[in-house]
Amino acid sequence: MRSFVFPEFQIIRDEEKCGQCRACERHCSFGVHTYDPVADRLVSDERKCAGCQRCAVFCPKGAIIVRPSPSYYRPNASWSREKIEDLKRQAETGGVLLTGCGSDKPFRIYWDHIVLNASQVTNPSIDPLREPMELRTFLGRKPDLMEIAAEDGDIEIKTELSPNLVVETPILFSAMSYGAISYNAFRSLATAACRSKTYFNTGEGGLPREMRDEFGRCAIVQVASGRFGIDAEYLNCAQAVEIKVGQGAKPGIGGHLPGEKVSASVAETRMIPPGTDAISPAPHHDIYSIEDLAMLISALKEATNYEKPISVKIAAVHNFAAIATGIVHAGADIIAIDGLRGGTGAAPKAIRDNVGIPTELAISSLDRRLRDEGIRNRCSIITAGGIRCSADVVKAIALGADAVYIGSAALIAMGCTLCQKCYTGKCNWGICTQDPRLSGRLNVDIASARLTNLISAWSHEIREMLGGMGINALESLRGNRDHLRGIGLYEWELDVLGIKGAGE
Amino acid sequence: MGFEIIMPRIRRELYNKEICACSIFGAMNQGGERVSASGVMKAIANMRVRGNGLGGGFAAYGIYPDYKDYYAFHLMFTGKSPQAKQEAKLELEDFLSSRFDVVNDEEIPHDDEVKLRDPPLVWRYFVLPKEGWDDSGIVPSEGDYIADQIMAVNAGIDNAYVFSSGKNMGCFKGVGYPEEVGEYFMLDRMYRAHTWTAHGRFPTNTRAWWGGAHPFSLLDTTVVHNGEVSSYGTNRWYLEMYGYACTLQTDTEVIAYAADLLMRRQKLPLEVVAKILAPPIWNSIDRLPEKERKLLTTLRMVYGPLLMNGPFAVIIGTTGRMIGLTDRIRLRPITAATRGETFYISSEEASIRLISPELDRVWTPNGGEPVVAELKSTKKVLI
Numbered sequence: 001m002r003s004f005v006f007p008e009f010q011i012i013r014d015e016e017k018c019g020q021c022r023a024c025e026r027h028c029s030f031g032v033h034t035y036d037p038v039a040d041r042l043v044s045d046e047r048k049c050a051g052c053q054r055c056a057v058f059c060p061k062g063a064i065i066v067r068p069s070p071s072y073y074r075p076n077a078s079w080s081r082e083k084i085e086d087l088k089r090q091a092e093t094g095g096v097l098l099t100g101c102g103s104d105k106p107f108r109i110y111w112d113h114i115v116l117n118a119s120q121v122t123n124p125s126i127d128p129l130r131e132p133m134e135l136r137t138f139l140g141r142k143p144d145l146m147e148i149a150a151e152d153g154d155i156e157i158k159t160e161l162s163p164n165l166v167v168e169t170p171i172l173f174s175a176m177s178y179g180a181i182s183y184n185a186f187r188s189l190a191t192a193a194c195r196s197k198t199y200f201n202t203g204e205g206g207l208p209r210e211m212r213d214e215f216g217r218c219a220i221v222q223v224a225s226g227r228f229g230i231d232a233e234y235l236n237c238a239q240a241v242e243i244k245v246g247q248g249a250k251p252g253i254g255g256h257l258p259g260e261k262v263s264a265s266v267a268e269t270r271m272i273p274p275g276t277d278a279i280s281p282a283p284h285h286d287i288y289s290i291e292d293l294a295m296l297i298s299a300l301k302e303a304t305n306y307e308k309p310i311s312v313k314i315a316a317v318h319n320f321a322a323i324a325t326g327i328v329h330a331g332a333d334i335i336a337i338d339g340l341r342g343g344t345g346a347a348p349k350a351i352r353d354n355v356g357i358p359t360e361l362a363i364s365s366l367d368r369r370l371r372d373e374g375i376r377n378r379c380s381i382i383t384a385g386g387i388r389c390s391a392d393v394v395k396a397i398a399l400g401a402d403a404v405y406i407g408s409a410a411l412i413a414m415g416c417t418l419c420q421k422c423y424t425g426k427c428n429w430g431i432c433t434q435d436p437r438l439s440g441r442l443n444v445d446i447a448s449a450r451l452t453n454l455i456s457a458w459s460h461e462i463r464e465m466l467g468g469m470g471i472n473a474l475e476s477l478r479g480n481r482d483h484l485r486g487i488g489l490y491e492w493e494l495d496v497l498g499i500k501g502a503g504e
Numbered sequence: 505m506g507f508e509i510i511m512p513r514i515r516r517e518l519y520n521k522e523i524c525a526c527s528i529f530g531a532m533n534q535g536g537e538r539v540s541a542s543g544v545m546k547a548i549a550n551m552r553v554r555g556n557g558l559g560g561g562f563a564a565y566g567i568y569p570d571y572k573d574y575y576a577f578h579l580m581f582t583g584k585s586p587q588a589k590q591e592a593k594l595e596l597e598d599f600l601s602s603r604f605d606v607v608n609d610e611e612i613p614h615d616d617e618v619k620l621r622d623p624p625l626v627w628r629y630f631v632l633p634k635e636g637w638d639d640s641g642i643v644p645s646e647g648d649y650i651a652d653q654i655m656a657v658n659a660g661i662d663n664a665y666v667f668s669s670g671k672n673m674g675c676f677k678g679v680g681y682p683e684e685v686g687e688y689f690m691l692d693r694m695y696r697a698h699t700w701t702a703h704g705r706f707p708t709n710t711r712a713w714w715g716g717a718h719p720f721s722l723l724d725t726t727v728v729h730n731g732e733v734s735s736y737g738t739n740r741w742y743l744e745m746y747g748y749a750c751t752l753q754t755d756t757e758v759i760a761y762a763a764d765l766l767m768r769r770q771k772l773p774l775e776v777v778a779k780i781l782a783p784p785i786w787n788s789i790d791r792l793p794e795k796e797r798k799l800l801t802t803l804r805m806v807y808g809p810l811l812m813n814g815p816f817a818v819i820i821g822t823t824g825r826m827i828g829l830t831d832r833i834r835l836r837p838i839t840a841a842t843r844g845e846t847f848y849i850s851s852e853e854a855s856i857r858l859i860s861p862e863l864d865r866v867w868t869p870n871g872g873e874p875v876v877a878e879l880k881s882t883k884k885v886l887i
Contacts, residue, residue, distance in 0.1 A: 122525060123732040123814050124835055131833060132785040138805040146806050150773045157802055164805060374745045377809075398737075469734060470815075472833065473783075475808030476735030483737065 004088050007046035010069040017063035018042060024055035024064060029426040029438055052419040054428035086349070097349040098256075100422030100432070102249055102341040102386065102408055105353050109341075110360035110493070111392045115502060117483040119470035126472050128463035134473040135459060137403055139240075139380040140164030140309035141333040162333060163309050165220075165240050167403060168197035169459040170474060171393060173451075174338075174384050174407035175222050175244065175313070177203025179257045179266040179278065180345035180422070182439035184447065185414060185431045190215040191444060192451030201405065204228055204244055204255050204280060206269040212237040220311065223300065225254050226280030228270040232303060240308050240334070241300050243293070245284065246315030248342025248385040251355045254280030256346040261425045263434045290323075294330035301331070309333035316340065316362035316385070317355070321369040328370065328379045336405060337362050339385030343408040345432055346423035359385040360399065364497045367400025367479055376479075390461035399497065400479040413454040414447045526718070526730040527551035527682075527851045528838075530701040530819040531859075532826045532877040535845040537698060538566050541691035544700040547855040549683040551704055554730075554851060559705030559717035560685040561677025563726035563821050564697035568672045574607055574630035575650060575723075578668035578675060580714055581625040589625040592663035599661065603653055604631040612676075618688040620680045624714050628674070647723055647768055652747065654722065659749040665715045670724030673823065677703075677717035685717070698879065699826055701819045703728035720760040724823045727763065729756040730851060731816025731836050742809035756818075762810050763820050774827065774876060780807040782832045782872035819849050824879040834871030841866040847877035 011032065020040060024033040030048045033055060035041075049066065056064045071081040086097055119125040126133065141162035149156045173193055178186045180203065193200035194215060201220045206229020216237035223230055224244040235241055246252070257266075257278035267274035287293050297310050311334035312327045314320055324335050339359025344352065363383045370376040383396050384405035393404050408418065415429040422432040430442030466474065469483050477483065485502040486494050494501055529548045533539060541562060548560070568576050579596060581589040600606060609629040633649055643649045654666045668675035676689040682704040686692065703718035719726040733739065733755035740750050740758055746769075748761040759781070766777045780803055783789075789800045804811070815835030820827040828849035830838045841848040841856045841863045848856045853866060869875045 119734070123734055126833075132787060134786055136786050138808070142806045145770045146772070146802070148772055148776060150776075153775075155773065155776060155799055157799060161802060161806075371741050371745055376741070376745060377806075470732070471734045471813045473808075473811055473813060475804070476738050476811050476813035478738050478809065479741050480735060480737035483734075 001092055003047070003092055005047075005085050005092075006072055007049060007069055009046060009049040009051040009066050011044040011046055011049060012065040012067070013042065013044065014061075014063040014065075015041065017061040019061055019063075021060060023058055023060060027054045027058050027428060029428050029433075029435070030421075050419045050421040050424075050426075050428075051417075052421065052428050053417050098346055098423045099349040099352055099420050100343075100345055100347070101418045101420045102343040103353045104418075104420070107340060107358060109386070110358060110489075110497065111386070111388070111395055113487050113489050113493075114360075114395050114484050114497070114499065115487060116391070116394060116398075116465060116469065117485070118468040123470040125470055126467040128460075128467040131467070132472060133463040133467055135169045135462060137167050137170045137474060138164040139167065139334050139382065139402055141379060142377040144377065163307055165199060165309060165334075167199065169455060169462070170397060170403035171455055171458060172198050172220070172382065172403055172405050173200035173410050174343075174405035175201035175203040175242070176345075176407055176411075177205030177222075177255070177257075178208060178269055179205040179261055179434070180255075181411075181432055182427075182430055182434060182442060183208070183265065184439050184442040184444050185411075187211065188414060188442065188444050188447035188451060189410060190218065191448035192455065194218040195448070195452050196455040198455065199239065201242060202238070205257070205266065205278075206230070206271070207234055207237065208265070208269045222313075223296075224280050225282070225284040226278060228272065228278060228280075235300065235304050235308075238308070240311055241304060242311040242313055242334075242336065243284075243296060243300070243332075244313045245287070245293075246313065246317070246338065247344060248315045248338030248340060248356055248359070249344035250347040250351045251315030251317050253282045253348070253351060256280075256423070258346070258423065258425065261434045266434060290326045290330055293327065297331040311336055311382070313338060315342070315355075316357045316359055318357065320357075320362060321365045324366050325369055325373055325375070328375055332379055334380045334382060335366070336382040336384060337366060338405075339383070342385030343411070344422075359383050360396070361493075361496050363396055363401045364399045364481075368498060371479070390458040391465065393458060394462055394465050394477070395484065397474065397477050398480050398484050402478065409454070410451055413450045414442065525554065525706045525732075526728075527554035527704040527855075528702070528728045528730050528817060528819050528849075529851065529855055530699070530728070530821070530826050530828065530849040532699040532847045532879070533845055534847055534877060534880045536566075536879055537845070538696035539698070539700075540693070540696055541686055541700060543859045544702050545683050545686040545692060547850065547859050548702040548704050549681070550855045550858050551850075551852055552681060554706060555681060555704030556706045557681045557684075558679055558707050559677070559703075560680055560682025561675060561703050561717045561719050561728070562682070562686060562689075562691055563668075563673065563675045563699075563701045563719040563721065563728070564691070564695055565673045565699040565724075565821060565823060566697045567674055567695040568630070571608065571630045572672040574632055575669055575671055576674050577629040577631055577666055578612065579627045579629065580665045580667055581627065581663055582665070582714065583624075583663040586625075588663060592661065593625060593627065595661050596657060596664040599657060600629060600631065603637070604629075604633055606631050613690060613694060614688050615690050618680075618684055620678055620684060620688055622714070623678065623688070644769075651722060651764065655747065655749040658751045665751075667715065668721050668726075670721065670726075670823065673697075673724050673726075673821075675719050675721050675726055677719065678714050679717060699821055701726060701728050701821050701826065716754055718756055719821070720754070720756045722760050722764045723768065724821075725760055725763050725768065726821040727756055727760040727818055729759055729816060729818045731755075731818075731831065732814050733758060733812050733816060734814030735811060738809050739812065759812060759816075759818055759820070762812070763822075766807075766810070767822065774825075774874060776803065778827075778829055778872065778874040779803055780810050781812045782829060783811060784872060785832065817851065826877040828869060828875040829873075830869065830871050832872040838869055838875075839866065840869055840875040845880070849875060849877070
């Protein structure tokens with residue numbers, strides 16, 4: 001059937017500059033560029049182009065420009081080009097539209113409507129280049145109060161403490177499984193996490209055996225509905241265990257890993273036959289209610305000898321604050337909430353773009369809910385889904401988060417351009433693919449250095465912003481909405497965020 | 505016909521935090537000798553330039569020996585008209601009589617010759633909780649019960665504020681220079697105390713709000729404070745979780761409540777409390793021997809939300825104790841001194857020298873390290 005869909009991208013090649021070196025041809029896994037030996041020139045099939053910019057970046061002559069093609073349709077506010085073409089694709093295939101990465105729809109980005117405070121006169125701002133500026137954060141359950149026995153100046157803690165994760169900066173790498181991303185990308189995240197004294201999350205695809213000794217100390221391992229790759233050693237080699245209930249990009253459904261990406265090594269790590277689809281069930285089939293979750297949390301605590309905090313990750317949906325409160329009562333030490341703009345390796349487009357709520361609103365209402373219940377200290381909140389820069393981290397923490405997970409931001413640091421073709425397994429940047437020819441393009445040393453640099457850069461910026469507010473320890477910013485003001489928001493939005501309008 | 509669906513709207517946290525800089529002064533006679541306020545009034549007046557006449561106050565310990573077993577509630581009834589003040593007073597007394605036995609009450613004597621701006625009606629009640637206050641079995645202690653009632657008044661009754669509530673002690677405060685407030689309440693003539701703390705205020709706004717002057721107190725814990733707490737929002741939500749209603753729109757209040765939570769309710773030793781409010785930096789903690797490192801790490805982990813960030817110097821008073829503390833990087837001044845049995849803490853040494861030119865010892869405490877004066881003898885106090 002002939003496709004009626006127009007190419008999404010236009011490829012403009014400067015024939016004057018092009019040296020016919022065929023680098024673009026080699027770099028493109030989608031087969032866009034081919035060499036025509038008769039005409040001695042390169043030709044492009046724009047229909048195949050994902051817009052990932054690999055050829056444009058790696059063209060030694062800078063001869064290629066890839067840009068979104070203009071719409072050819074009569075302008076129509078209701079029937080946008082995207083709507084028309086998605087519909088055509090479905091008419092041609094009869095299937096669910098798949099996509100990758102976080103939602104690109106213009107839902108309000110609250111980060112961009114919140115401004116931060118700074119000290120003037122009555123309170124000195126603190127210079128992070130000359131004074132200590134502390135970002136160390138503890139993630140996990142804290143007791144309601146501490147009992148202390150003091151004898152002759154000798155002070156002893158009587159209260160039994162729950163295990164906590166310690167991070168030197170409040171930024172963790174979000175769950176991205178081996179299988180969804182390449183071994184090199186996975187290993188780069190692990191390396192950077194250890195080097196930056198933070199944690200990476202294995203996602204639901206297990207942790208390759210040979211990585212456990214070296215990277216277990218900075219790993220959070222996930223237990224998802226598919227139960228891929230889980231054994232006692234997997235749980236115990238890590239520093240925390242996360243039960244994945246939901247994901248911001250696709251609340252209500254499970255993970256998708258097409259068989260094409262299940263290589264021998266992925267299969268071994270996941271404990272499934274090579275080449276089979278790894279489709280996680282939508283719910284955990286042993287969790288149909290909150291008490292079932294409590295039992296799974298207990299089971300995992302038992303399996304890890306009560307030495308590791310248990311996190312529960314849920315997607316931010318309408319009633320999630322009440323649900324999350326239940327999760328704290330069920331014994332979770334950390335709650336990870338993933339918002340509407342959270343990324344994915346593969347999700348039905350209809351779900352990615354229509355289900356869930358923005359993470360900014362979610363953090364604030366969860367923080368307030370837990371405070372109202374008087375149990376905010378019993379769990380830590382890690383927020384995910386749409387963190388793009390250090391200022392977003394600062395705002396998230398002032399809205400009540402303890403730390404943030406970054407996924408897309410980490411991938412972008414490694415080279416990702418958010419082309420949204422992760423589900424094809426043909427990632428030209430070697431990130432979201434299991435093709436050894438492609439994944440070999442990602443050098444672990446370079447990628448992990450880029451990630452370490454990112455964490456370091458953001459941490460420096462967070463210190464600068466904290467110092468400006470006259471705060472020298474991150475814990476004094478947590479839930480401190482006093483330092484936030486909203487701009488261009490409706491009253492109800494300010495209410496949900498719990499912040500004043502600018503100038504109020 | 506039909507239903508009305510009401511969406512509950514969560515209120516935004518629309519509090520206004522007042523910002524101010526200040527002078528603080530404290531003097532304790534560790535032998536328990538009770539003295540008049542004239543010295544402390546002279547000392548705080550000497551730091552006039554640190555205030556701007558928009559707030560001053562005093563806390564005095566040992567002033568009500570005749571009623572030493574009763575909680576002395578100092579109430580402030582504000583309002584535009586005398587009627588509004590009376591209405592607030594009636595409402596308060598209704599509330600009080602349902603929960604407490606009031607053994608005595610009177611208007612707090614004051615000198616009308618001293619002209620202060622918008623003085624409220626200021627009244628004191630000596631009370632004990634009515635028998636059966638603990639019948640429900642859910643309130644852990646009498647102190648918690650009293651604190652809950654104070655929160656209920658301050659958050660629930662318009663124009664009525666309990667600003668002092670301990671036994672055998674009292675706070676006096678208002679809008680004016682501290683020495684004027686002292687004269688208004690005739691502190692130098694009416695009362696003798698073994699411990700006095702004082703405060704002169706420099707708020708950046710001009711609203712004459714008597715409740716906003718220092719000291720802030722809950723039960724017998726009083727706080728005079730110089731500084732701005734940049735962690736206010738964080739401290740506030742943590743304290744609210746433990747039932748402290750922050751109604752007085754100032755950051756000093758959170759220090760008073762934090763001190764109450766940690767010292768009275770959680771019974772933590774003072775050294776520990778100081779390390780919670782002004783903890784050492786991680787670089788120092790990480791270098792300590794294991795036992796201390798573990799203690800300090802745990803304290804920061806558990807009580808991070810009570811770290812008082814930003815510049816501050818405070819004098820915390822409790823019965824038999826006076827504590828001076830500055831923030832962890834010492835952004836506000838504090839000086840301590842002793843002479844004989846008297847222990848002084850002040851923003852400036854000059855004020856101490858003014859009333860006691862000869863001193864046995866004068867020093868500047870380090871950031872985060874508390875200086876503590878303790879009553880050595882309680883005999884004289886109990887007379």
